[in-house]
Every structure is written in structure tokens, then in C-alpha cells.
Amino acid sequence: MSRYKEPAWRQLDNAAKIFPTNSNKYDTKVFRFSCRLKEMVQPRVLQKALDKTMHAFPLYASIIRKGLFWYYFESSDIKPIIKQENHSPCGQIYDENIKGLLFEVTYYKKRINLEVHHALTDGVGALQFLKTLVLNYLVMVHADVLQEKNLSIDYDASLAEREVDGFSKYSSKAKGSKKASIGKAYKFKGERIDEDFLQVINGQVSVKQVLGKAHEYKTTITIYLIALLIQAIGEQMSEREKKRPVVVSVPVNLRPYFQSASARNFFSVVLVPYRFGKSKNQLEDIIDYLKVFFDKELKTEKFQARINHLVALEKNYVTRAVPLILKRPTLKLAHYFNNEEVTTSFSNTGKVIMPDEVVTYIDGFDFCVSTRKIQVCLCSFGDQLSISFTSPFVNTEVQKYFFRALTKQGIRVVLSTNLVEE
């Protein structure tokens, strides 16, 4: 068995390249996965579990540095230290003037939070890390029952497989295709909360109940909920605003499409434009539209062409030869124009599966992301579906219409928020 040698530095993957330039105090590009336990978190054990988890994810010991042409990851010997949660979710992690790791593990009462800067990995990658951390933690705390069982997260990728940059590996020289432009999308407006406070409104619902409803409309949970979201957004738009399409950006995990086990970023984004137009815009109409749209878009060939295009752009000699200092404004501009085409984002990481032996200690998982617009993040554990809205706005109309639509359909919603009353 040859020992895996940790590289001293790596290039950022294709998707990560846009994040360092475009993250700041207001738009941190940080997302959070939390695990709610049924017992209080023991900080000392959590630290030990984190130290152990680091061995399995060497990439997490990286810092971002600036080269003449590109940013790059460099292995560092900084040790991650757990902290009690002391700031609003998804706060700034990456600061180009501070050499620091790109993730943070915090705890509060019964909850363990993993906050990750998007340059490091995407939601699916980060979830692998949190699952391993939680498992290591529970095995340490309940050593008497769990020690002997030799539990592991079902993730048998070698360290080298986890290091793979999926974009580079699976792109081909074949013709790529550019994302079709849909023009300016409807954007939320209104008063924003304090600059570095992100409002989270989370609703817990039953998977069975939502799935039942989705089946009544002959569709999946994702499409059913996106349709409800589009409707909720429509409710608070004026007729004039309805001239612009509502565009939902839906990140798609590319690992299953390409049989990859990368622990780095490997996702694509599908933009779903919905025009309210003259039709009645009943839930059925929106669902039918979405079904047709996703059938057409969620295809390996489509993603292949998209990756080809993105990687060709990155590997192009002109792009490469431009110094970073000039790439930065270009990346900022690209980010700005991409954002103009998006109203909201809906991200579903699906089922979180833990070994049966530890399920009894876990209450659930939550997922949310930093944003300058309104974003929805989903994940489920057992029968519990956790829907988190994050937003920088004072106004909560979209969230109200969305959750009321669920209760109107007879689905029980348990709400929680980090908002405090004056």
C-alpha cells in the first residue's frame, strides 16, 4: 500500500475560482450545515473528534493564497479550534489579509455547526465532513456502546479520489455550450437588516406529509416546493414587476452524473425562469411547467457541455496569461451579471443518512447559506425536512406566503428563527 502524499499546493477548482474575489463582509459565500443532537455538546470531545476528522479530509487544512495569475490552495499547519457560536450564521470566514482556514466548527447547546467558505467545497462535500465529524464525536461520547461497532460513514473514496477536481477530470475537448442568457430577472427590494446580520427562518415539516402532497400533483418534493416558492414570490410582486421573470437558480450535484466522489466543488447550476404572464398561475400550471423544464435540463449531456465550456474558458491561453490583478475586476463583473439573472436560489441536498446505531442520538440536520437575495436550503433527516430561508431583508413576506401555503395544504410547520425582538 503506497502512502498518500499530501500535495503542498493545489489549484482552485473551476467553480471555486469566482469565490475569493467575490466574497466580502456583506456577501460571505459561506454556508452552514448544523446537526442538532439530543444532548448537550461536550466541547472537549468535539475538539478531539474534529482533530480526528481532519486526517480524513486533508483539503480542509488549506488556506487561500494569491499568485501572480491565480489564487491557489496551500496546505497549512493551522489547527482548527472549535468555538462556541458567537455570531450570526454564515459570517465572514475568508479575509485575504488573514491566513486562516476556510471553515469553522462551532457549537451551541445541543447543536454542532460547520460553516464553510464555498471556495473549499460545495454542500455535498461539506456534508460528508460534518457527517464524519458527528459520527466521530458520538463514538467518542458513547464509547461504551459504540466503540466496538466499527462504524463509518458510507464514503469509501480514497484520499486521492476525494482530492479530484471534477471539472478538470470530466471535461472534454468536445464542444461546450454557453448558458443561454435570460436577461434581467425580478429582484427583491426593500430595507435590509444590519450589515452583518443574516436572518434565518427555518421551518421543519414531515417528509411523509410533503411527499404525499407532491404525489397528489404527480411530482417530486423539489419541484413541488419550487412551485410553492415561485407562487410565494409572485404573491408579493406588483403587476409591473411581473413583467420580469422570476428566476430560480437550482444547484445540481454533478457527482452522481459523473460517478465522482470528489470532496471539492462539483456542481452546476440550472436557472429556471418563470414568467407570470397572462395564465392563471395555479400551482398545477407552475408544476407542469417545471416538470417539462427539468426533464429537458437534467441530462448528463447538458452538464457535460456546460463543464466543457467553463473549463475551456478557464484553460484558454488568454485567460491564463492575464495577471490576477486584472482577472479580479473581470470576475467581479461576471459575478454581477450572473446575479442580475437570478431572483432566488433553491438548494436541496436531499437525505442525510447516518449509521443506524447513532440515529437515536440525533435530532436533525439543517442547512443554510449566506446571501444578498433570498435563498432556500433544504435537507432531510428521517421524516424531518428542514427548510431554511436566509435573507438580508427586514421584510418576510415571501417566507410568510411560502409557509402559509404549506399549512393551507394541511402540512404541519414548526418554525424557528434567529431574529430577536427589540
Add this chain to the structure above:
Amino acid sequence: MKYCRKCKIEVMGDLKICPLCQQELEIKDEHVEELYPATIEKRFNNHMLLKVFGFIAMIISVLAVFFNIILPSETLWSVIVVGVMGLIWLSVATAIKKHKDILKYLWYQILILGLAAIFIDTMTGVHGWAMTFVIPIMLVVAIIAMYVLSKLLRLQAGDYMIYLLLDALLGTIPFIYTLTHDVVTDIPAWVCILASIISVMGLAIFEGKNMMSELKRRLHV
């Protein structure tokens, strides 16, 4: 647990009004679970200092231009004042933004001070003192400072190497200047180029492998 009659939603935590519709909540059961820390730490904001400083620099600049115009004078001395104020402001801004990375900070300050010296020299009639004295002496001091800091802070080669190399590269400029211009003395320039050569050779001998790998990653395309 609380309940909102309007939204028909159960609400966890210690809220009195519904976060969605601002209606008063009903108490369903007394049990309150705290989900988020109540006291949230404000991230420190030190831009106020920069604003105050910018404001003062602005007042001085405006006054300088004003008096330059109304008082009889043959030179545009206010341009120097405005330029120097701008550079001081830049220097303070760098101190605030980059102070967490001491070598990067040092490097930026050298650039700003060097520009300031050249600017004042040019504006006051090109005597060449900036290139003859200020810049070479500053670069030598910076090389020594970087070396001492790297030892004191036990920095890894990768952390200081690039700044030392850039500093040494700049060290050639005063030397070239003294060769092509008529100067009072070329001793500072000689000291500077020697210090640059010695520091680069030292790096190459003791940290050669690290230096190559650092250059490789910094320059990858």
C-alpha cells in the same frame, strides 16, 4: 412552543410575535428552547478611524488649494500638499487593512513611501535625492527588517520569501539610476544592490528548494 393563529404555524424559541406576520403568538406550552445565542458579537469595525483621517486630510487639501488660489504665489505648492495627504491616507488605509500580515504591510509601506519621496522630489525641482538616498536606504532597512521579523516570528520560507525577492528586485532601480544619472554619491545605491544580492543568495543557498517551489506556485498559469 408558541402558535400563530393567522399562519397556523408553531413557533419555537422565546418570541412574542410571529416572525412571519407580526401577530401576537399564543403560548402552547411553557417549554422554551433557546436555539441561537442571545448576545451576538459585533464584528469589530475600524473603518471609523479611516473615515476621520480621510476627513482631516480632505480639509487640509481643500484649504491648501483655496489659499494657493487666493494668495499670490508663483508655484502650485498645493499640489504637493494634496499629493502628500493622499499618500498619507493610503499609508494609514494600508496599516488598517493589511496590518494582520506584517510583511505584506511592510512591503506596501515601502511602495507608498518610495512613491511619496519621488513625488516630492519631482515636484520640488528634481534634485535626485529620493533615488540617491531615500529609496536605497529604505530598501536596505526593509531587507534587514524582513530578515529579523522572519526569525522573530518564526515565519516559514513561503511567508516572507516573495516580499524579500520583490524588495531585492526593487534594489536594482537606485543602482541603475546612479549609473545613468549624475549623482552626489553612489554609496547608498551600492549598499542597496549588495544587500539585495546577498539576501537573494542567502535565500537560494538556505531555502533554495522552497524558493523554487514558492515561485512555481506563485507563478502558475
